[in-house]
Amino acid sequence: MEESVSASPASRPRFAPPALLGSHSAEHYLRAVTRGADRVASTVQAVDAPFSGATPDDLEPAVAAVDLDRPVRSLDAALDEVERLYLRDAVWFHHPRYLAHLNCPVAIPALLAETILAPVNSSLDTWDQSAGATLIERRLVDWAAARAGFGEAADGIFTSGGSQSNLQGLHLARDEALAAGWHLGRLRVLVSEVGHFSVAKSADLLGLGKHAVVPVACDDAFRMDPAALREELERCARYGLHPMAVVATAGTTDFGSIDPLHEVADACADAGTWLHVDAAYGCGLLVSPRRRALLDGVERADSVTVDFHKSFFQPISSSALLVRDGAKLGHVTHHADYLNPASAQVPNQVDKSLQTTRRFDALKLWLTLRTLGAEGVGELFDQVCDLAREGHALLADDPRFDVAVAPALSTLVFRVRGADDAAQRHAREALMAAGAAVVAATTVGGGQWLKLTLLNPQTTVDDLAEVLDLVAQEAAAFAGHGAAAVEEVAA
Numbered sequence: 215m216e217e218s219v220s221a222s223p224a225s226r227p228r229f230a231p232p233a234l235l236g237s238h239s240a241e242h243y244l245r246a247v248t249r250g251a252d253r254v255a256s257t258v259q260a261v262d263a264p265f266s267g268a269t270p271d272d273l274e275p276a277v278a279a280v281d282l283d284r285p286v287r288s289l290d291a292a293l294d295e296v297e298r299l300y301l302r303d304a305v306w307f308h309h310p311r312y313l314a315h316l317n318c319p320v321a322i323p324a325l326l327a328e329t330i331l332a333p334v335n336s337s338l339d340t341w342d343q344s345a346g347a348t349l350i351e352r353r354l355v356d357w358a359a360a361r362a363g364f365g366e367a368a369d370g371i372f373t374s375g376g377s378q379s380n381l382q383g384l385h386l387a388r389d390e391a392l393a394a395g396w397h398l399g400r401l402r403v404l405v406s407e408v409g410h411f412s413v414a415k416s417a418d419l420l421g422l423g424k425h426a427v428v429p430v431a432c433d434d435a436f437r438m439d440p441a442a443l444r445e446e447l448e449r450c451a452r453y454g455l456h457p458m459a460v461v462a463t464a465g466t467t468d469f470g471s472i473d474p475l476h477e478v479a480d481a482c483a484d485a486g487t488w489l490h491v492d493a494a495y496g497c498g499l500l501v502s503p504r505r506r507a508l509l510d511g512v513e514r515a516d517s518v519t520v521d522f523h524k525s526f527f528q529p530i531s532s533s534a535l536l537v538r539d540g541a542k543l544g545h546v547t548h549h550a551d552y553l554n555p556a557s558a559q560v561p562n563q564v565d566k567s568l569q570t571t572r573r574f575d576a577l578k579l580w581l582t583l584r585t586l587g588a589e590g591v592g593e594l595f596d597q598v599c600d601l602a603r604e605g606h607a608l609l610a611d612d613p614r615f616d617v618a619v620a621p622a623l624s625t626l627v628f629r630v631r632g633a634d635d636a637a638q639r640h641a642r643e644a645l646m647a648a649g650a651a652v653v654a655a656t657t658v659g660g661g662q663w664l665k666l667t668l669l670n671p672q673t674t675v676d677d678l679a680e681v682l683d684l685v686a687q688e689a690a691a692f693a694g695h696g697a698a699a700v701e702e703v704a705a
C-alpha cells in the first residue's frame with residue numbers, strides 16, 4: 215500500500231537545504247530570507263516608474279507556462295522566476311507617481327516585524343498558540359481605543375482589513391437588534407451615498423437583503439447631511455423598519471470627506487441606533503499632531519473601523535475593529551472543546567474574532583510605534599494631507615482642469631475641462647500603459663472623473679504638476695484624435 219503513494223527514496227524530490235525551519239536549519243533560513251531581501255532591495259533601488267505597463271495578456275502566458283509539478287529546486291532559480299513573473303512588472307506603491315488607490319509605502323520597522331512574525335508563525339486565536347503575542351495585540355487595541363477616546367470598557371480585535379472590520383461592526387449591530395426583538399427583514403443600515411461598498415456587501419452577507427441599505431444624501435462636500443439622515447430615520451420608523459445601524463464615514467474613499475460625527479451621533483442617540491464609524495482611511499488622524507480634531511465625535515461611536523494598512527503606513531494586512539463596550543464582542547463568541555472551552559482561564563482572542571487561525575499582524579504596528587513613535591506616523595499622514603492642499607491649489611488655478619472639492623484628507627478628484635468621459639478614461643489608461651504614473655478614476659454625478667490618492671510623503675508637488683501635465687496632454691491628444699476620426703467618418 216505504501217508503494218502506491220510514495221516513490222522510491224532515490225527518485226523522491228530533494229530540496230538541497232533542509233526544507234523546514236528548525237534548530238538545525240537556522241542558517242538556511244537566514245540565507246533564504248537574506249536572498250529575498252537582497253532581491254527586493256536591488257529591485258526597489260532600480261525602480262524608476264510606478265509600473266511597467268504590462269497587460270494581463272503580456273503576463274499570462276509566462277505564468278501559465280510554469281509547470282507546478284516540476285520544481286526548479288534551487289532557491290536562486292525560483293527567485294529568478296519570481297522576478298520574471300512578478301517583481302519586474304509589480305505596481306510599486308513607494309514610487310512618487312503611484313497616485314491611485316489607498317496604498318501606502320510601508321514603514322521599514324513593520325517590514326522588520328514581518329521577518330519575525332512569519333518564521334515564529336504564532337497564531338493569535340488562542341493563548342496556547344501565541345502567549346506574549348496575544349498581550350501585545352491587546353495592548354495595541356487598548357491603545358487605539360484610548361486614542362479614539364473610548365473608556366475603560368472598550369475592546370477590539372485585529373482583522374484582515376476594513377471590509378472585515380465593517381462586517382463585524384455591523385454583525386454586532388445586527389445581533390443587538392435581533393436581541394431587542396426585531397425581525398431580520400425589518401432591519402436597515404443607513405450610510406451616505408458615498409460610503410464604502412463593503413457596507414452593502416456586509417448587509418447582504420448578514421442576511422438583511424439587497425434593499426437593506428438606505429443611502430443618505432450628502433452636502434456639496436460629500437459629507438452626510440444630518441437633516442437628510444434624520445428624515446431617513448423617521449421614514450424607517452413610519453414604515454415599521456428598524457435602523458439597526460448608521461455608518462458614518464471618517465474619510466470617504468474618493469473624497470476623504472468626514473461625515474459630521476457629532477450631529478450623526480446625536481441623531482443615532484435620538485433614534486436608539488448603533489453608530490459605526492468607518493475610519494478605514496481617516497484613522498491616521500488618531501495620531502496626527504495637527505489634524506486630530508477632524509475626528510472629534512468618534513468617541514461617541516459604538517464601533518469603529520481602522521485600517522492601519524492605509525494611513526498608518528503598514529504592510530497589508532493590518533486593520534482593527536474597536537468597540538466602545540467590549541462586552542458586545544461576545545456576539546461572535548463560540549466555544550470548541552479542542553480550542554477555547556468556555557472554562558478557559560487564559561485570554562483567547564478567537565472569542566472576539568471572525569477568524570480562527572490569525573497572523574500576528576499587530577507586531578508590525580508595535581515595532582512601528584516603538585521606533586517611529588505615534589506622532590512620527592501622524593506627521594507622515596499630515597504631510598500627505600498638506601500635499602493634497604498644494605495639489606488642490608495647482609488644480610484650482612489651472613484652467614485645464616475642474617476639481618470636485620477641496621480635499622478633506624489626501625485625495626484629489628478632478629477632470630480635464632472640456633474633455634469628454636472617454637478622454638478622461640483614456641488619459642488614465644495611457645499613463646498606466648506607459649508606466650508614467652498610476653492614477654485612479656471614479657464617477658461624480660454620473661460623469662467620469664480622475665482621482666489622485668496621496669499616501670506617499672515622498673511625492674512632491676512637482677511630481678503632481680508633471681502628472682497633471684501628462685493627463686492634460688493625453689486627454690487633448692485623444693480629443694484631437696477623436697475629432698479627426700469623426701471628420702474622417704463624415705468625409
Ligand SMILES: *Cc1c(COP(=O)(O)O)cnc(C)c1O
Binds near residue numbers: 376377380495521
Ligand atoms: C479601504 C476602505 C474600506 C475597505 O478596507 P479594506 O482594508 O480594503 O478591506 C472600507 N471603508 C473605507 C472608507 C475604505 O476606504
